[in-house]
Amino acid sequence: MPGAEGPVGPRTDGGLGGGQRPRDRRRHILGDVFAVVCGAATLVGVVALAILLFDVVRDGVGQVDLAFLTSFASRFPERAGVKAALAGSVWILGLTALIAFPISVSAAIYLEEYAAQNWITRLIQLNIANLAGVPSIVYGILGLTVFVRALGLERSIISGALTLSLLILPVIIIAAQEAIRAVPDSIRQASYGLGATRWQTVSRQVLPMAMPGILTGTILALSRAVGETAPLIMVGAVGFIAFTPSGLGDQFTVLPLQIFNWISRPQDEFHVLAAAGILVLLALLLSMNAAAILLRNHYQKNRN
Amino acid sequence: MPTTHDIDTGGKAPALEARGVSVFYGETHAVKGIDLAVPANKVVALVGPSGCGKSTLLRCFNRMNDLVTAARIEGTVGFRGKNLYDDDVDPVEVRRRIGMVFQKPNPFPKSIYDNIAFGPRINGFDGDLDALVEQSLRQAALWDEVNNRLNDSAYALSGGQQQRLCIARTLAVKPEVVLMDEPASALDPIATQRIEELIYELKKNYTIVIVTHNMQQAARISDYTAFLYMGELVEYGPTDTIFTNPREERTEEYVTGRFG
Numbered sequence: 001m002p003g004a005e006g007p008v009g010p011r012t013d014g015g016l017g018g019g020q021r022p023r024d025r026r027r028h029i030l031g032d033v034f035a036v037v038c039g040a041a042t043l044v045g046v047v048a049l050a051i052l053l054f055d056v057v058r059d060g061v062g063q064v065d066l067a068f069l070t071s072f073a074s075r076f077p078e079r080a081g082v083k084a085a086l087a088g089s090v091w092i093l094g095l096t097a098l099i100a101f102p103i104s105v106s107a108a109i110y111l112e113e114y115a116a117q118n119w120i121t122r123l124i125q126l127n128i129a130n131l132a133g134v135p136s137i138v139y140g141i142l143g144l145t146v147f148v149r150a151l152g153l154e155r156s157i158i159s160g161a162l163t164l165s166l167l168i169l170p171v172i173i174i175a176a177q178e179a180i181r182a183v184p185d186s187i188r189q190a191s192y193g194l195g196a197t198r199w200q201t202v203s204r205q206v207l208p209m210a211m212p213g214i215l216t217g218t219i220l221a222l223s224r225a226v227g228e229t230a231p232l233i234m235v236g237a238v239g240f241i242a243f244t245p246s247g248l249g250d251q252f253t254v255l256p257l258q259i260f261n262w263i264s265r266p267q268d269e270f271h272v273l274a275a276a277g278i279l280v281l282l283a284l285l286l287s288m289n290a291a292a293i294l295l296r297n298h299y300q301k302n303r304n
Numbered sequence: 305m306p307t308t309h310d311i312d313t314g315g316k317a318p319a320l321e322a323r324g325v326s327v328f329y330g331e332t333h334a335v336k337g338i339d340l341a342v343p344a345n346k347v348v349a350l351v352g353p354s355g356c357g358k359s360t361l362l363r364c365f366n367r368m369n370d371l372v373t374a375a376r377i378e379g380t381v382g383f384r385g386k387n388l389y390d391d392d393v394d395p396v397e398v399r400r401r402i403g404m405v406f407q408k409p410n411p412f413p414k415s416i417y418d419n420i421a422f423g424p425r426i427n428g429f430d431g432d433l434d435a436l437v438e439q440s441l442r443q444a445a446l447w448d449e450v451n452n453r454l455n456d457s458a459y460a461l462s463g464g465q466q467q468r469l470c471i472a473r474t475l476a477v478k479p480e481v482v483l484m485d486e487p488a489s490a491l492d493p494i495a496t497q498r499i500e501e502l503i504y505e506l507k508k509n510y511t512i513v514i515v516t517h518n519m520q521q522a523a524r525i526s527d528y529t530a531f532l533y534m535g536e537l538v539e540y541g542p543t544d545t546i547f548t549n550p551r552e553e554r555t556e557e558y559v560t561g562r563f564g
């Protein structure tokens with residue numbers, strides 16, 4: 001009965017003022033509390049980011065100029081720059097992408113489209129999920145043992161890139177698997193029904209449809225890789241270097257390591273340099289995310 | 305168990321001939337030892353209550369069940385003097401020659417043109433693709449509606465148009481048999497009528513097996529009707545007979561809508 005427990009008096013809302021009933025009121029209050037809690041949780045993240053950005057920008061923005069980008073590290077803060085670290089990060093990033101992307105996508109295709117659903121597949125799947133959670137320093141130790149020592153690749157860019165590739169492989173594989181799984185089965189059936197082979201179906205229908213998701217996952221994983229320090233220290237990235245790498249076997253440093261190096265010095269001038277380095281790293285990250293969005297839009301445009 | 309479902313094939317060899325076909329999904333025995341001959345250039349309707357195995361049987365005719373990991377198939381399906389399930393038969397080739405149209409329109413997320421061209425392209429067609437696309441669209445009675453926007457996304461078409469596009473796409477690889485699983489069930493009466501007219505036209509050049517839940521539709525478009533019930537073929541014969549004078553009581557009850 002509408003209004004049975006409601007307030008006495010004329011109703012103007014056609015009996016829809018149910019929010020006045022005690023049960024409903026409690027429900028509404030609960031809903032509001034939940035909204036406020038969630039809003040506050042969101043704010044924590046935003047505020048923290050804002051403070052961080054504000055702090056870094058205030059300290060570092062005056063430092064970021066062409067000279068900063070084109071100078072090597074130096075004992076004299078006024079002459080120091082991020083040239084070697086930026087170049088190292090870009091090298092590492094590019095190589096890691098080149099190595100990790102094809103391997104991960106192939107693995108995801110195999111697991112989703114080819115592998116029989118048996119205990120071996122499930123075991124592999126479980127392992128990949130676990131690998132995604134292994135601390136990065138462990139990958140550093142693995143890289144040191146396998147790439148630097150066993151394969152004799154020394155403390156080089158290629159060792160670093162291979163190590164980071166291992167680190168992000170599981171992340172990309174899982175993202176790619178999800179993207180492939182999201183392609184409706186009706187598309188596969190349509191393709192097979194026209195006499196397509198499995199490879200034709202995968203390469204011409206499934207992969208193009210999954211590509212936006214795969215690319216997004218890849219770039220997010222690469223964003224993680226570009227911020228990694230620990231595993232690269234393990235495989236021998238150096239804190240101070242005065243040349244840009246010119247080949248896979250060269251020594252290298254990366255932005256996070258350079259930043260850490262500057263931060264850990266006592267002089268304030270170097271702390272300013274660190275803030276400027278952080279800004280460069282953030283810019284690199286943001287442009288990667290922008291690239292992800294552009295690529296995704298590009299693929300989605302082709303679709304509609 | 306019904307074994308002989310003699311239908312007059314006019315002296316011609318049947319286009320498809322199922323012999324003792326059984327399908328198991330794990331423990332479920334979905335299709336139980338069915339014998340069914342599909343005459344060439346005729347329309348055969350498969351009818352029966354939901355879950356009786358119509359789609360499963362249909363998929364046996366072009367080895368689509370191979371893609372269902374849980375499915376296991378017994379028996380033989382004759383096609384051009386060959387058993388489709390022989391070891392030396394390539395299922396990819398089977399599906400090219402025995403095409404399939406699905407219940408829900410499932411165009412590729414590509415242009416209208418590319419939807420049609422996909423099949424010929426993967427099958428190594430090296431003739432005039434534009435002409436083939438036009439011909440297929442005309443056969444599916446869609447050409448007049450889309451000829452000025454072949455590069456638009458297929459998703460921009462209405463449901464009925466999408467289904468005709470899927471039919472055109474199937475025809476473009478020039479199959480000998482077309483299998484249709486409730487091709488009009490997602491469409492309104494007018495779109496349905498267009499599909500039915502289309503099936504009538506296609507019969508001249510193709511053999512068609514169609515699953516339908518719509519008894520009027522089966523009566524209108526098919527030459528032969530097979531009534532399935534719980535995985536068994538209860539009765540199979542000329543559509544007139546099935547609808548006016550069936551042998552089995554269950555068939556009569558079903559086609560007249562008294563059970564189902």
Ligand SMILES: Nc1ncnc2c1ncn2[C@@H]1O[C@H](COP(=O)(O)OP(=O)(O)OP(=O)(O)O)[C@@H](O)[C@H]1O
Nearest residue numbers: 329332334353354355356357358359360361372374
């Ligand atoms: N992939 C599958 N895995 C397991 N069981 C299945 C699968 N597909 C179908 N079945 C079972 O096989 C039986 C027949 O299913 P089928 O889809 O052939 O019925 P249908 O006659 O086409 O029904 P509908 O008219 O509802 O489409 C049903 O019991 C169904 O549950």
Ligand SMILES: [Mg+2]
Nearest residue numbers: 358359360485
């Ligand atoms: Mg069905």
